[in-house]
Amino acid sequence: MQDWDSIQVLSQLAITSEYFLQVTLDKDGRVLSSDPGIGPAPSLFDHKEKPIYFSDCFLSSDWSKFESQRMKAWKGNHNSFLIELKKINHPDNNYSPTKWEFFFISKDYGTCLGIGHPLVQSKPYHVGLGEFLEGSAFSSEVLEGILENKLLGFWEYDPKIKQDTISPQLAHVLGYAEEEIKQLGKIHWKKHIHPEDAIIFSKEIKKHFLTPGSLPLKIEFRLIVKGNQTSWAMAYAQTVDWDENGMPLKIQGVLLDVNEKKRQELWLREHHYFLKELAFQQSHSLRARVANILGHDGEDYTSMVVTLS
Known part of the structure; x- marks a missing residue:
């Protein structure tokens, strides 16, 4: 079983990350949420929010592969499945290879939260x-x-x-x-x-x-x-x-x-002896005040404390 708290953290991180990608799809392929890098940017002429679907974000022929992997994972009682998808880059309309892990987040195994990342040829210093x-x-x-x-x-x-x-x-x-x-x-x-x-x-x-x-x-x-x-x-x-x-x-x-x-740590180390001395002085001062309140001098009070202990 995947740790749901960790998945949520990764999902939130993906929204602002330049490396991770995030999308949530329902069973019909409708996009319920995504990071800004997924799907077309809304037009200024759109008077109301238009629904976005799988084919707006990925190569349309990848849908059958997605459904096949989803059903396979569902029948095998798995919590997630891995898949490689070709993401559409808007507005250029070219494609980038990406790899995803989709997690089932509904009881009917229909709604999936996907966390992905680009698949690029390995280059020097390319570690993610x-x-x-x-x-x-x-x-x-x-x-x-x-x-x-x-x-x-x-x-x-x-x-x-x-x-x-x-x-x-x-x-x-x-x-x-x-x-x-x-x-x-x-x-x-x-x-x-x-x-x-x-x-x-x-x-x-x-x-x-x-x-x-x-x-x-x-x-x-x-x-x-x-x-x-x-x-x-x-x-x-x-x-x-x-x-x-x-x-x-x-x-x-x-x-x-x-x-x-x-x-x-350095500040605490440098001030350790100062703080220790300060604590001793405060403790000594407090004992003297208590002794005065009880009507004893410091020496008699100390002897009394030792005797009682």
Whole structure:
């Protein structure tokens, strides 16, 4: 059974996301809701809202494929089904390949909520949200960070050929301009980890490899971007593909900004002794006042408390 709360979060995220797509269809193919990228834009000359159907959003011949998958999932008592559809790009009226998961949200298995993403040829630095969240042990933490606008970017690593792939957003965060990205071809982002933290990061990666899939990676470290500016990041990662010998083939991860969290921790650490001393002074002052109220001096009152305890 799918987690309905997570589906709703993804549905809301898809409405504003530049990566995710969202559409809700009834059993007749009528669009009940969608994000702005689905269907034709309303005309200024439309005096009332016109109904939008499947054929307004996707290649019309895909409807039979959609219905076939829907009925197959319904008869198999599945909660959702996967399908690839050709989305119509308005107003150009050309098509883009997309992949969807449709969830049944009505008892008659007629109304479906779909969450999709574009299917494009893999390019350098093309790593997306959907890829990482699929089966991720950190999906709720990552989604919370994304909704709080703390996303730095995504990364992927092939241990066999020791090759990194990162998202354009992360490349820009590290200080690389568009032209540099094209010229370099591949950016080894881990060289931007602070030397002291790089040792710990390497140890945690090796520890993850020793526990196939059961110990996902979660680690804080400092990033040194171009220009020698330092910022704190939290990496969430896990191996998503293993060979027959249990060796990792592909690691996917996401980086979130934790600068504010580290600033708060540093403030508390720096003020720890001050706060401890302040608490002691306040406690001592309070004991003295109570002693005066009871008619004892501080020493007699302390002795009395010790005796009673």
